[in-house]
Amino acid sequence: MTTDSVPDKRCAIYARKSTSQGMDQQYTSIDAQIDACAKYVEAHMADGWRLVGSYQDVAISGGTMNRPGLQEMLRHVREGKIDTIVTYKLDRISRSIRDFANLMYELDELGVGLVIITQNFDTSSPMGKLCINFLSSFAEFERDMIRSRIRDKASANAEHGLWIGGSPPYGYKLGDKRALVPVEEEAPFVRDMFRMSAEGHSPQKIAAYLNESGAPLPHTRQNKSPLPWTPEKVRLVLQRRLYAGIISHGGKEYPGKHEALVSEAEWRAGRNGVQAHPTQTRRKSHPDICYPLQGLLHCPCCGRKMGVTYSSGKGTVHRYYTCVGRTGRRKDCKYPNLPAAEIERVVAAQLVDYAEDETVLSIVRARYPQLTSLDIREALSDAGELVGHMSHPALKAIFHTLFKGVVYDIEENELRIERYTA
Numbered sequence: 001m002t003t004d005s006v007p008d009k010r011c012a013i014y015a016r017k018s019t020s021q022g023m024d025q026q027y028t029s030i031d032a033q034i035d036a037c038a039k040y041v042e043a044h045m046a047d048g049w050r051l052v053g054s055y056q057d058v059a060i061s062g063g064t065m066n067r068p069g070l071q072e073m074l075r076h077v078r079e080g081k082i083d084t085i086v087t088y089k090l091d092r093i094s095r096s097i098r099d100f101a102n103l104m105y106e107l108d109e110l111g112v113g114l115v116i117i118t119q120n121f122d123t124s125s126p127m128g129k130l131c132i133n134f135l136s137s138f139a140e141f142e143r144d145m146i147r148s149r150i151r152d153k154a155s156a157n158a159e160h161g162l163w164i165g166g167s168p169p170y171g172y173k174l175g176d177k178r179a180l181v182p183v184e185e186e187a188p189f190v191r192d193m194f195r196m197s198a199e200g201h202s203p204q205k206i207a208a209y210l211n212e213s214g215a216p217l218p219h220t221r222q223n224k225s226p227l228p229w230t231p232e233k234v235r236l237v238l239q240r241r242l243y244a245g246i247i248s249h250g251g252k253e254y255p256g257k258h259e260a261l262v263s264e265a266e267w268r269a270g271r272n273g274v275q276a277h278p279t280q281t282r283r284k285s286h287p288d289i290c291y292p293l294q295g296l297l298h299c300p301c302c303g304r305k306m307g308v309t310y311s312s313g314k315g316t317v318h319r320y321y322t323c324v325g326r327t328g329r330r331k332d333c334k335y336p337n338l339p340a341a342e343i344e345r346v347v348a349a350q351l352v353d354y355a356e357d358e359t360v361l362s363i364v365r366a367r368y369p370q371l372t373s374l375d376i377r378e379a380l381s382d383a384g385e386l387v388g389h390m391s392h393p394a395l396k397a398i399f400h401t402l403f404k405g406v407v408y409d410i411e412e413n414e415l416r417i418e419r420y421t422a
């Protein structure tokens with residue numbers, strides 16, 4: 001039999017003990033952890049597993065990552081000397097869910113696996129990946145930080161008055177060094193749109209005019225054939241600061257290097273015109289916006305499910321939950337829109353109390369059997385603390401795991417949560 005085709009998997013064992021108690025004995029709990037892990041690696045020899053080292057910390061709590069043995073191992077991981085970390089229990093690596101999530105994210109990026117031998121938890125297997133689902137909600141936080149670093153690069157472009165990315169907006173093409181240049185055939189129609197809107201013409205009328213007068217069609221993404229002008233596309237043009245010579249990004253505005261197609265006053269007049277003609281169709285949720293309580297929240301006034309909406313201006317987006325009875329055909333509910341960030345904060349603050357709730361723990365454990373009660377407790381108490389920093393998809397995963405329905409009366413400041421019962 002040959003194992004030539006089996007890829008080599010270099011394994012390192014990590015062991016930890018919180019106290020130095022019993023260390024004078026011949027066979028310590030550290031030895032026991034290492035032995036058990038070594039046996040586990042040995043049992044997988046046919047799969048190419050090979051032990052390359054073991055690292056340990058004695059008398060150091062799992063509440064800190066500042067452990068010499070752990071840090072040495074992580075250095076070797078980053079140097080590419082280790083493919084898989086093998087440990088006895090999850091809490092040997094870390095007792096803090098936040099540290100653990102951050103570490104998991106780094107290991108994932110490096111393509112390094114983590115095997116926890118007593119908890120059937122192998123992150124290099126699809127099943128293991130599934131099991132860390134709950135934990136990785138918290139790692140979303142880290143991912144957001146990385147995304148924001150990418151956004152910083154886009155900000156640098158914006159600060160220099162350059163186009164940030166994506167296909168150029170109507171009326172412009174991409175010139176040298178990411179600066180926008182007006183397109184001769186399109187620019188006059190942009191001016192027409194602002195002028196007509198300022199004169200009180202509706203987006204519907206303006207779209208019809210553009211289609212009748214043979215204006216070049218709106219830009220589409222690559223490999224998509226252009227479609228005629230619609231009121232929605234007209235609205236989009238009329239709301240872009242870009243046409244007044246401004247690059248907006250991340251809630252800030254910068255003077256653009258490109259030529260403005262309308263003056264500031266013309267832009268305002270055009271934009272005000274479009275606002276006087278509210279959109280007829282129900283506004284759909286913005287594709288990039290996530291609403292953690294969507295599907296859970298009910299109107300305190302009429303009891304129907306709440307939909308979602310948003311408003312945007314000056315580059316910032318405000319999310320709202322809105323009763324479906326406010327819009328649509330009947331319009332029989334007058335309950336005000338709920339500011340999403342505020343209510344999500346109120347709801348997430350409740351999670352701390354859930355950390356000690358046995359029913360909650362058993363629900364989460366039923367869904368994520370690989371997590372210990374301690375893991376879940378830490379996750380929930382951290383969620384309350386981290387709410388301001390957590391990504392919306394992460395919050396959504398947590399809310400939807402625990403809650404069946406939520407009603408929040410903003411006028412009475414009263415919150416009712418219907419939880420899943422085991």
Ligand SMILES: [Zn+2]
Nearest residue numbers: 299302323333
């Ligand atoms: Zn309602």
